[in-house]
């Protein structure tokens with residue numbers, strides 16, 4: 001792929017593998033879509049080295065999940081699974097995606113993670129987020145654009161969040177989105193799973209934990225670099 005071909009959107013969520021975005025942020029994306037925001041997803045790889053599910057399975061699952069989420073566009077950069085590099089080629093694909101989609105909110109992985117693809121994708125997103133806003137960097141990829149809000153989501157390691165989004169109202173709908181990833185659910189042999197839980201169990205346990213921390217049933221954790229600007233009205237909604 002040389003051109004992500006994204007239409008303009010309010011929110012762009014980037015993941016190393018199909019299902020990363022949904023595990024971390026399906027609830028937040030569902031709520032944003034319900035509020036009328038357009039959401040698009042970019043997956044960096046097709047997850048072809050995953051222990052379960054073929055590429056065809058995972059592609060079909062990602063499409064089904066996107067439909068349930070109400071996503072406008074879902075694109076795959078087709079970088080090599082387990083070998084995503086923090087390299088200029090990937091960064092430029094992400095710059096192109098940012099300049100095409102021109103989102104106000106960017107969601108991307110946090111770099112503190114056990115999976116090398118998550119770490120590399122986090123680094124690539126960080127670079128792309130900054131470079132996409134510089135007009136003399138790759139001007140052939142479109143007019144400069146930098147999302148005003150950039151939230152990182154944790155993957156396989158705990159990251160102390162600075163933002164927790166109450167997703168209680170859509171917890172059931174998030175579970176239905178994750179059930180689209182049939183190849184990643186309830187495997188008879190759990191040996192390949194990083195933490196012994198399937199994607200749905202991991203998401204539910206984590207969201208309930210972070211929900212309890214803010215006094216709600218379920219919350220998705222994010223990390224913002226530095227103070228998060230808030231309007232005064234948001235302090236007492």
Ligand SMILES: [Zn+2]
Nearest residue numbers: 016017020115
């Ligand atoms: Zn992943």
